[in-house]
Amino acid sequence: MGFPHQPHPKETVVLSQYFGDPDARTYKGWVKRGGYEALRNALATAPAAVVEQVKESGLRGRGGAGFPTGLKWSFMPKAKTRPHYVCVNADESEPGTFKDREIMRWTPHALLEGAAIAAHAIQAEVVVIYIRGEFTEPWAITEKALAEADAAGVFGTIKVYLHRGAGAYICGEETALMNSIEGKRGNPRIKPPFPAVAGLFGMPTTINNVETLAAVPHILNRGAAWYRGLSLSNPQSTGTKLFSVCGHVQRPGNYEVTLGFPLKDLLYDLCGGPLPGRTLKACIPGGSSVPILTREETEACLLDYEGVVASGSMLGSGGVIVFDDSTDMVYQIMRLARFYAHESCAQCTQCREGTAWTTKILERILAGQGKTEDLDLLLDLSENMTGKTICVLSDSCAAPIVSGIKKFRGEFDAYLAGARSPVPVG
Amino acid sequence: MAEGVITLTIDGVPVSVPPGTLVIEAAKQAGVLVPHYCYHPGLEVAGVCRMCLVEIEKAPKLQIACATTVTEGMVVKTQTVQAKDARQGVLEFLLINHPLDCPICDQAGECELQDFVFQEGRAATRYGEFxxxxxxxxxxxxxxxxxxxxxxxxxxxxxxxxxxxxxxxxxxxxxxxxxxxxxxxxxxxxxxxxxxxxxxxxxxxxxxxxxxxxxxxxxLDKTPSICTGCSQGCNISLDTREEVVVRVRPRSNLEVNQYFICDHGRMHYPWMNRGDRIEAPLVKHNGELRATDWEEAFDRVVTILRGAAGGGKAVAIVSPGASSEALALVKRLLSGFDWKGAFQVVMGDEAPLPGVPNLALRAERVPNAKGAERLGYTRDYAAALAAAATASVVFVLDDPDCGVQTAGALIYAGTVLPAESTCRNADVVLPIANVAEEEGTFVNRDGREQRYFPAKPAPGMAQPAAWVFGELVAAMGLAEAQR
CATH class of the missing domain: 3.30.70.20 (Alpha-Beta Plaits)
Structure with a gap:
């Protein structure tokens, strides 16, 4: 749903409390709403105590991997001998995900405050916010907010920079993002070394997602125990999370729920369910890179890190893509594969060649020229593309292919048998 | 466990390597070549071809041997089904867009793609008609x-x-x-x-x-040699086809040139194949040079040296591209004389390879100036040429363009004898082999003595200079003389 919209009663509104409220974008408006209180308190607290609080809260990365945030911060060298950096991943380019965009559009100060708290916690003097190039409006709003906050001097000695991406999906991968900031080609780096050892400009770096950092001021204001208490199923998954729902539902949009919330309720209650006369067919719960769920799996899925894994997929970025019974799954999977083929950085052999080859096979199947052995070939290629490359772009291309063939084999077979009329793919 | 040494097992073979060694390098010590493309020991690690995936016990997935450092007790397996499948997968991906034009490709026969596909690639493509x-x-x-x-x-x-x-x-x-x-x-x-x-x-x-x-x-036949393009002394391979040098490639030597040579050195070979060589000894008869055999040529040289010896002055004008062996024997041949030896160094611009310490195309474009200097030859070329005018014997070693003039006897040992060369006035001309045709030693600018070996036969009756002067030293009874 666009904003302003009234939150659904089942939502737990924390991050999205001021979505739709233009006054919250201004420095004065943000302070009026209790903003920068957490930063002021944090700056008066020892860095290690701040890290401890975030650890205690159970906050986990909202960008996709779900790594515990406090633990990540604690990997930074305690004794500071070199410059430390905070990178903010605002490259939100995962298809189906548009939550960070809303955070930057409506509550840019929440992000700035969270980033400055992170900088204090890991003893960094510089924060670089890497914003997706296509995000013109979030860029302008965040830029204005930063200027106001800078003028008010709330960051103390911490310097915050905005850096604009140029439209590559791969620059959302944390080390590619750092290369991009450094002015290099946005190629992921081999790990180890991990960013906490050698990150931006080779210095110890912590990189966090926008939503992760936006949650930090709330944790500091209301306490780790409060945040920890926000958990509907697994105690390892705490707090609230924004889910970007798109596709075949009546009210697509961003919804904030407590982790552990049933995916079924998100889709049927909050989003109003399928369009009239249609039924749910499938759902990708965590952005395009995660395996596809069938209707049954979707309706049984609990939205937390462990719950989605138990259902056979991953929570990922929280970009929920919904397909109803009118959807041609073969076509959808081809579209995903084509996206990855377009965005592969071309470093690793399996990804560079594999993403393009699998796309061609899927296009061939859609064109009615598929061969009986094509599905086995796709599965075998996907196996060769999984777990063998520098980053997970190749795995991300393979995931929907493998799960798609496994769960919707009938649709593939229909094309192969000539029972479905060919779809022109241009 | 020894201090500063890490012991690991690769395909069942235990190896001990220094800490920080990459698995791919440790494997070489175990006699295991992990197939790879992007890795090169002289370059930064990229880890992109993903060909060197190996199984490492306790690692959750395959690791690339080129970017994984060894740890104590590590167990590496390169021949498991998983590792082989992964490599076969990479080879398949590499080939789908490859033209497979090996029959017209220069690399065929020394192509790592060809080699590894033969070794463990698929027999047929699955790419189809795309x-x-x-x-x-x-x-x-x-x-x-x-x-x-x-x-x-x-x-x-x-x-x-x-x-x-x-x-x-x-x-x-x-x-x-x-x-x-x-x-x-x-x-x-x-x-x-x-x-x-x-x-x-x-x-x-x-x-x-x-x-x-x-x-x-x-x-191609490959012969280890030393580049004659400058005083760096890069180790090279002379690649010959049917006794013609067709290519110069670097030979790795971590102390001198790592894995590289400069373009000047790479192109410094066509002269090795030149056709206008002196193919027989020549001696002067009635003011004209006539082809003869080695015996008569040696006799003439011995006669000249014996006639002039005993307080006479001798001058040697030598090429700093001659082997240390030849230069030493020339010196010994003139040991009875008040002798002076000199060489000329052709100069050019220095061109370093910035990423490698102490590696450059050196301004001194000759391979053995250091060796010549060690033997007492000087760079005082002009003075030597002036002294040659009045010397009783003048030796010229493969420097036909020196323009030497002398009232005494002139003996020229060389590979070529250009029409305008003053060496055409020589009493004796001795045909010698060039660097591609003989075995010898050069001393590079850092004082490193390096051997080179014959890649092809010398033309006609030409012989290595060291053999020629060795025969003369023996004929003069100087074999036991002090160096």
Missing amino acids: AKRFNPVEDFGPDILYVPNRCILCTRCVRFMEDLAREPVLNVSERGDRAFVGIHPDARLDHPWAGNVVDLCPVGSLLSKDFLHKARAWE
Whole structure:
């Protein structure tokens, strides 16, 4: 749903409390709403105590991997001998995900405050916010907010920079993002070394997602125990999370729920369910890179890190893509594969060649020229593309292919048998 | 466990290596070559070809041997089903857009793609009827062609130009399967060390125009030699086809040139094949040089030396491209004389390879000036030429353009005798082998003595200079003389 919209009663509104409220974008408006209180308190607290609080809260990365945030911060060298950096991943380019965009559009100060708290916690003097190039409006709003906050001097000695991406999906991968900031080609780096050892400009770096950092001021204001208490199923998954729902539902949009919330309720209650006369067919719960769920799996899925894994997929970025019974799954999977083929950085052999080859096979199947052995070939290629490359772009291309063939084999077979009329793919 | 040593097992073979060693290097010590493309010991690690995936016990998934450092007790397996499948997968992906034009490719026979596909690739393609990626051949530089269709994007060339030549004119352009190695639109691949990208390329994508279609790799004989292009003393291989030198390639020596040679050295070979060689000893009869046999030539030299010895003055004008052995024997031959020996050093611009310490095309464009100096030859070339005018005996060793004039006897040992050379006035002309035809020693600028070996036979009756002067030393009864 666009904003302003009234939150659904089942939502737990924390991050999205001021979505739709233009006054919250201004420095004065943000302070009026209790903003920068957490930063002021944090700056008066020892860095290690701040890290401890975030650890205690159970906050986990909202960008996709779900790594515990406090633990990540604690990997930074305690004794500071070199410059430390905070990178903010605002490259939100995962298809189906548009939550960070809303955070930057409506509550840019929440992000700035969270980033400055992170900088204090890991003893960094510089924060670089890497914003997706296509995000013109979030860029302008965040830029204005930063200027106001800078003028008010709330960051103390911490310097915050905005850096604009140029439209590559791969620059959302944390080390590619750092290369991009450094002015290099946005190629992921081999790990180890991990960013906490050698990150931006080779210095110890912590990189966090926008939503992760936006949650930090709330944790500091209301306490780790409060945040920890926000958990509907697994105690390892705490707090609230924004889910970007798109596709075949009546009210697509961003919804904030407590982790552990049933995916079924998100889709049927909050989003109003399928369009009239249609039924749910499938759902990708965590952005395009995660395996596809069938209707049954979707309706049984609990939205937390462990719950989605138990259902056979991953929570990922929280970009929920919904397909109803009118959807041609073969076509959808081809579209995903084509996206990855377009965005592969071309470093690793399996990804560079594999993403393009699998796309061609899927296009061939859609064109009615598929061969009986094509599905086995796709599965075998996907196996060769999984777990063998520098980053997970190749795995991300393979995931929907493998799960798609496994769960919707009938649709593939229909094309192969000539029972479905060919779809022109241009 | 010994101090500073890590012991691990690779395919069941235990090896001990220093800490920090990469698995791929440790494997070499175990006699295991882990197939790879992007890894090169002289370049920064890229880890992109994903060919060197190996199984490491306790690791959750396959690891690349080129970017994994050894740990104590590590157990590496390169031949498990998983590792082999992964490599076969990479080979299959590398081949789908490869033109498979081995029959017309210069690299065939020394191509790592060919080798590893034969070794563990699939027998047939599964790519089917899809069109392969096509990009036209590009002219990258004075001696370099880029054939993008054969490129496997290992980025060795990009990294060489960026990290070692420090002239980053190459990059990977585009993304996904559209990617290719691009060159800056205003730049040429004409760095003095650029030719190394041809050697570094594991496939036939970067080609030398000079060597283009000259020979198939399996027709070549390779002979270890030392570059004569300057005083650096780079270790090279002279590649010959039917007794003609057709290519010069670097031979690795971590102390001298690592894995590289400069373009000047690479192109410093056509003269080794020149046809206008002296093929027989010549002696002067009635003012005219006449071909003869070695015996008569030696007799004439001995007669001249005996006649002039005893307080006479001798001058040796030598080439600093001659072997230390030949130079030492010339010196010994003149031991009864008040002698002076000198050489001329051709100079040029110094051209370093910035990424490698103490490696450059040196300003002194001769290989053995240091060796000559150690034997007492000087750089006082003009003075030696002046002294030659009044000397009773003058020796010229392979320096036909020296312009020497003398009232005494002139003995010339050389490879060629140009029409305008004053050495045509010699009493005796002795045909000698060139560097590609003899065994010898050069001393490089850092004082390193290095051997080179014959790659092809000398023409006609020509013999290595060391043999010629050795025979003369024996004939003069100087074999036991003090050095």
